[in-house]
Amino acid sequence: EVQLVESGGGLVQPGGSLRLSCAASGFMFSRSSMQWVRQAPGKGLEWVSSIDNFSGRTYYADSVKGRFTISRDNTKNTLYLQLNSLKTEDTAVYYCATVSSRGQGTQVPVSS
Numbered sequence: 001e002v003q004l005v006e007s008g009g010g011l012v013q014p015g016g017s018l019r020l021s022c023a024a025s026g027f028m029f030s031r032s033s034m035q036w037v038r039q040a041p042g043k044g045l046e047w048v049s050s051i052d053n054f055s056g057r058t059y060y061a062d063s064v065k066g067r068f069t070i071s072r073d074n075t076k077n078t079l080y081l082q083l084n085s086l087k088t089e090d091t092a093v094y095y096c097a098t099v100s101s102r103g104q105g106t107q108v109p110v111s112s
Contacts, residue, residue: 001026002024002026002098002100002101003023003025003026003103004022004024004095004096004097004101004102004103004104005022005023005103005104006020006021006022006094006095006096006103006104006105006106007020007021007022007023007106008020008021008106009093009094009106010107010108010109011111012086012108012109012110013086013110013111013112014086014087014088014110014111014112015085015086016086016110017083017084017085017086018083018108019080019081019082020036020080020082020083020094020096020108021078021079021080022034022036022078022079022080022081022096022103023077024078024079024096025077027098029072029074030053030074030077031053031054032098032099033050033051033052033098033099034050034051034053034070034072034079034096034097034098035047035048035050035051035096035097036048036049036050036070036079036081036094036095036096036097037094037095037097037102038090038092038093038094038095038108039092039093039105040089040091040092041091041092046063046092048060048061048064048068048081049061049068049070049081050070051070051071051072051079056072058070063089064090067083067084067085068081068082068083068084069082069084070082079096081094081096083108086108086110087110088110088111089110090108090110091108091109091110092107092108093105093106093107094106094107094108
């Protein structure tokens with residue numbers, strides 16, 4: 001059974017930083033491309049970032065490019081998302097996901 005468990009969310013002020021983690025199990029993590037998506041209050045899911053399985057190549061939505069960094073540790077089956085220079089519009093529930101599964105999410109409220 002695929003399990004994705006996010007952590008690291010919490011209230012942060014504009015301009016602040018957070019690091020989200022996603023512990024993965026139940027599938028071959030090292031062979032899977034992974035992504036982060038988010039859902040702001042009252043809005044649909046928005047793709048944030050992806051990282052390839054073998055090449056480690058990364059991709060970002062224009063809205064987060066230069067501020068967020070996705071990474072992975074295949075020895076720990078863990079996906080990360082470093083969030084810097086946070087804005088109020090980054091407020092959302094952040095989910096890690098495979099092509100077919102998504103975790104329960106971690107909330108990131110950005111407010112002063």
